[in-house]
Amino acid sequence: MKRNLIVISSLLLGSLYAGTANAQQSGLAPDQNPRYKESQEKYFKSADSLISQHGTTIQNTYKAYDWYEAKLERRRQNREWRHEERMNGYYDYPYLSIGADFSPFGRYGGYNYGNYYGGRNSFWFGW
């Protein structure tokens, strides 16, 4: 009788232990990595900022070289530069223009065509 009681109680304790162990394991799905919580905690912290832009387009564009576009851009810049030069009064002093008489651009009524033709540092192209 005493022996039977010991066997029954040990069986009960064993089943209780097995049940507890099983409950602890039940948080894991079949084949789930037991260290999944490390990753979960990492992404819990950053999830909001990572997914707040969902459904949008991330613009990560680059500038492609286009010969024609580059040419137009160069022209635009040159035009702007010449305009600035004119506005600053650069080359507006005819007496500084040595050799103006020999320049093909020197007889255009005093207008600074030299700049227009890109003769930035040449006295020949001044006035």
Added chain:
Amino acid sequence: MRLNKLLTVTAFAASGILISSCSRQVTRVSTDQTIDISGSWNNSDSRMVADELTKNILNANWITSHQDDQQGKKPVVIVGFVQNKSHEHIDAETFVKDIESAFVQTQRVRLVQGGKKREELRAEKADQQTNASNSTIKKFGLENGADYILQGSINSIVDAHKRQKVVYYQVNLELTNIQTNEVVWIGEKKIAKYVKN
């Protein structure tokens, strides 16, 4: 007197013609019509991408595979990021919306909100907790979790010399199983354009 009247009418007519000839003209055109002006990405490209990818994604076998695995349940999809890595500003929403719309209209795929719109929904739910009547409060924690995420990228290659240019666009969309990270569908649309200035 008569001459004066004639002159006035002529002057008015002439000024009317002058004004109308200088004013900007705007004409409504069909959205299906292809009008190429600069050679850049335009609505026709977006439409072509949408048509191709919508057809592909709805006819691919990932839907039936999902339903076989999940006792006939429809797949739930969320739209993630689309990365534009091309040389132009392109908003993918123009064609992604068409795909989303096809999901909803065909009712083969269920769609859940993400990003800012989902934030707004949750904020509304939060507001209801204190302002809505008990019978109409929407509870937290009952959202549909997505099975798949739709992500994509846009890439381009430009080959230009003097006045000629060839631009190649490649738009890729991919659908990934969120649980397993398995890519279940990839769709692509390639567009090449020859531009002569």
